[in-house]
Amino acid sequence: MSLDNIKVLGFDVFGTVVDWRTGIARESEAFFKRNAIEVDPYVFADTWRSLYQPAMEPCRRGTRQFTRLDTLHREMLITALTSHGINQSKISKLEIDELAFAWRKLDPWPDAVDGLLRLKKKYVLVPISNGNIALILEMAKRTGIPWDAILGSEVTQAYKPEPLAYLGTADILGIEPNELCLVAAHNYDLLAAQQCGLGTAFVYRKTEHGENQKIDLAPEGDWDLVADSFLDLAEILGC
């Protein structure tokens, strides 16, 4: 489809805008040092993230009321610590709470903020993320990510790739699905958005999962646009 209609760019955040693996490993490493725990922080980051999709499933299936990602992240953290054999009895609740908020402290990929600032002149920029509002807001305030509004799962009360996560966003914005383009580094996300009638832009993030990344190394669908970075995306869109 043509991207001439596009008014709003909606961004996946974890992996597309920010480098979650490096940030989670950094925050986990500091936590492990403080508590004299010996675990590879990158392995731990991968464990924690591996619980992400399963944690949202009950909400998607309707067997659990919609629950904010901050809350799910904390539950996943307990599971991850336990699965790494880490005794939590001597760790304060406050320390666990703080580590659970590590997802609020992730840094953008080096091109992200500069690219978004260019794109913002021509488009409305919003996250279409599974992250809750407070999480995405704190991340943006820390790093200068220039959202026009913070939308996403907490506003639509639906976790991607549920259709409502995409269609509800267009509805709230008062625009047609084909006036909204999802920007994401993940093929499954773009496929769901395309099936809802949104525009689709794939951005390469070849080290999201580290040097040996095996998924999302290339576009796997007929996406409307493929970009090497957010600066490249801005260039392609004439910003």
Added chain:
Amino acid sequence: MSLDNIKVLGFDVFGTVVDWRTGIARESEAFFKRNAIEVDPYVFADTWRSLYQPAMEPCRRGTRQFTRLDTLHREMLITALTSHGINQSKISKLEIDELAFAWRKLDPWPDAVDGLLRLKKKYVLVPISNGNIALILEMAKRTGIPWDAILGSEVTQAYKPEPLAYLGTADILGIEPNELCLVAAHNYDLLAAQQCGLGTAFVYRKTEHGENQKIDLAPEGDWDLVADSFLDLAEILGC
């Protein structure tokens, strides 16, 4: 209460951030000219706005599902046109739709954007408005109002002065009510926020209702702070 705890400033928008009367009169006047209608646009603006509180009442009482302000504004417009004896049979639906969106085209008071830019360096800035997301977003994008996130009635699904409009905003932000301060030119709004435990800042807007304004000419409660403008507010808060 002390404002030392405050992390987030939540702003009333219509009347506090933007001058709705001048903007609505301007948009209405252009519409009247195009359709050869003779009505004082300021009188019309006052009529339209007078329907605002009654229009939200069924949603507050629960006899009507929460309905976005854009939709209520359009219904109020039809009532206002009818009450001014304006025959709508020869006016296109598109023209009515466009005038209904006049509320998206309001200009900030002269001090507002500069004040917000200063306040933004120290605080998170969000609207706590009855305006829906798309309305507040389009207004901000047109005029440079630098929100960190767009909250308000559509996110909490509650119209001010319902307690949920204030407490739901704090909950979404993950903060305590006393870490959130309402900034408003309206005593009724500040009273409701104070009863929910929020901080309160009154800003004078003595011509919101025109030269002969009769209400909200002065603070009528024990508000935590009183400011002449957003620049004064920034000064008082050390921004």
